[in-house]
Structures are given as structure tokens and as C-alpha cells.
Amino acid sequence: MNYTSDAREFLRLRDIIARLRSADGCPWDQRQTPKSLKKYLLEETEELAQAIDRDDPDHVCEEIGDLFYILGMLTAMYSDQDCFTATDALSSICEKMIRRHPHVFAGAATGDDEALRRQWEAIKADEKKNS
Template sequence: MSHLEDKISAPKPVQGSPEASGQLDDLLALMARLRADCPWDRKQSNHSLIPYAIEEAYELGEAVQSDDDEDIKSELGDVLLQVVFHCQMYAEQGRFDMSDVIRTLQEKLTRRHPHVFEAETLKDDAAVKVRWDEIKAEEQSAREARGKPKRRLDSLKAGSALMQAQEVQKQASKLGFDWEGVAGAFDKLDEEIAELKNELIDKTKENAKYNISTSNIKEIEKELGDCMFALVNVARKINLDAEAATLTCVHKFKSRFGYIEEQLAIAGKRLEDSDITEMDALWEAAKQHERLL
């Protein structure tokens, strides 16, 4: 049994100026100190850290692609920070600590590799994958026996919001919950955009247009999410990957904005010295430059 039966206590904060020892216990004590003495760290919650965990995972992926050891070490450390940060806060809540997380991982890895730790023999990586999925299914059955029923969309893998949205829609479509063609997806997108616009209008002012009131910012967020979800549905219906399409747009924007910065530098100017009119003209020039490449 886990020591969860005992009272969980958070690690004690390190005293003085800590040294980089490379030891996990010292890292946990450092995190405890940050939670105690840093205003930003102190105000965080497990939910507020979610975007940072996602961001760090993506940055690790980019570092691995770059194959730069210093970048990789730094980004692995940032991912580890998210684990340590979450464990510190859950320990403060008396729920579990780092040793419970490590123990759970060790048990899972041993359980899912019977071909390594038991007598099973699997001939190749494909067979290992099949057995892995079988063991995961057995684990799910055990969870259901503990009163945690599996719903059809609960097993989808986590990913970016766009990736999850497209996969949820794909699985729902397999179960018959979908429009026959793209027209229905476009109609839904138009509907959601109209609802977003309606929320953006400050109804307390006559002839107001897109005057955002902070009193309904949560509703605006919900409607914006509905618009994004509906647009992903359009991508799915025309067999495009929403994540890939968005990344293409991000890279395009970065490239064009970089062109603006370069052209301003040639003219002896900085971005801060320019205005929207000049930058917009250079943006159009960047688009023309792309066509020549």
C-alpha cells in the first residue's frame, strides 16, 4: 500500500542560498522554498499551471529537434519543474507527494512490460504494442470495478486543444453524431460566430459594437471556444488537420513579421519606431516576397 494511509506533508523549504546539487530531494526543498517566499509561485494552483505544462512539452519537442544538448537539458528541466511544482501543491493539500507519483510510475512500467519482467515472450515491437493496449484495457476494467465507469470519449489521448477537438469530433462521428457533409459544419460555424458577436456587444450602450464588458468575459470565452470547435469541425470535414493548418499559419506569421523587422533594420529603424501603416505595407511586401521564393 502507498503511504497515503499516513498524513502527507509537503517537503521542508531549503534554507539559505541553495546549491545546484543534482539531487531530487534538494530540488523538492527548493520548490518548497519558492512556494513559501515567491509571490508568483505562491499564488499558482494546479489548474493555473496547465498551460505552462503544455507549453513546456512543446518546447522540449523543439529542443529535441534542434539536437542542442544545452537546450535539451534546459527544456527537460522545465518539464521536470512542472512535475515538481504540481507534486508540491498536492502535498500541501495532503493528497499525495513525489514518492507516490514515482511509485505509481514504477508499478505501471513493471505491469505493462511482462515480456521484460515476467515469462512472456513477444517477438517484435508490434506485439509489444498490442500487449500494452491489452494491459491498459485490463487497467480500465479495474478502474470501472472501483466505480469509475468508462465513457466512450474518455480514453482519447491528451494533446493541444485543436488536436483534442478534432479527435473528439472524429470519434463522435464514428458513433453517428455528425453532419453528412461540410455544409452543416459551416452552418454551425456561422451560428457560433453570431453568438460570439452578440456576447461582445455591450447591450447597455446604444449603437454599441464590440464594446467588451468584463462582466460577461466568461460567456465570451465560452462562445469563442465554440467558434474554435466549430472551425475545427470544418477542417475535419474537408480532411485537413486543424493543428497542422494552425501551425502553418503561425510559421507564416512569424516569417512575415520577421521580414518586417529585417526591412526596418535595413532602413535603420526598430519595430518600436514604426507604426501600423508602415508595418502593414511591409506585411504586403512580405507576401509578395513569398511568391517569389
């Protein structure tokens, strides 16, 4: 995995989205709202699932890219409204994955798949209770 290339392309996509949404950008992109993009988010997710079912890595790659675009658009919209930033969303998921995988990040005992599922659900329930 080349993190430098990944980061560069994520930044490039962010810049493309900013340009598309700018005053001299694309009228369609400018008109979008989180609610209008919901339909496309669901469609692209379904297309990704179908590509996975067909074992078609090229199409999986394309559909993951489409989802990155939709997620980037949503992130830009919420960031513009001062709700959260991409950094906030990424930090949140990183912290959640670390919390929910103590067997990887905190040296906790590893059990079978069922034990891991129960542990995940218990941690998730604790998070909901404490939020």
C-alpha cells in the same frame, strides 16, 4: 547513471520549490495553482519537443529541467492538499511500467514491435476495466 547525484538533485529541487512556495518565498510561485501551471506545462512540453526536433541536447536538458520544476510544483501542491505525494506518483509509474513490460520483468515472450504494442494496449485496457 549516478543515482546518488540524481536523488540529491531531486531533493534539492524539492527544497527549492518548498522555499519558493513558503511565506517568505516568491509571490509568483505562491500564487500558482495546478490550473495556472497547466499553461506552463504545455508550453514547456512544446519547447522540449522542439529542442528534440532540432537535435539540441543542451536545450533538451534545459527543457527537461523546466518540466521537472513544473512537475515538482504540481506535486507539492497536491501533496499539500493531501491528495498524493511524490512517492505515490513515482511508485505508481514504477508499478505501471513493470506491469506493462512483462517481457522484461516477468519473463514473458518478446515479440516484434506490433506484438509489444498489442500487449501494451491489452494490459492498459485491463487496467482501465479493473480500476
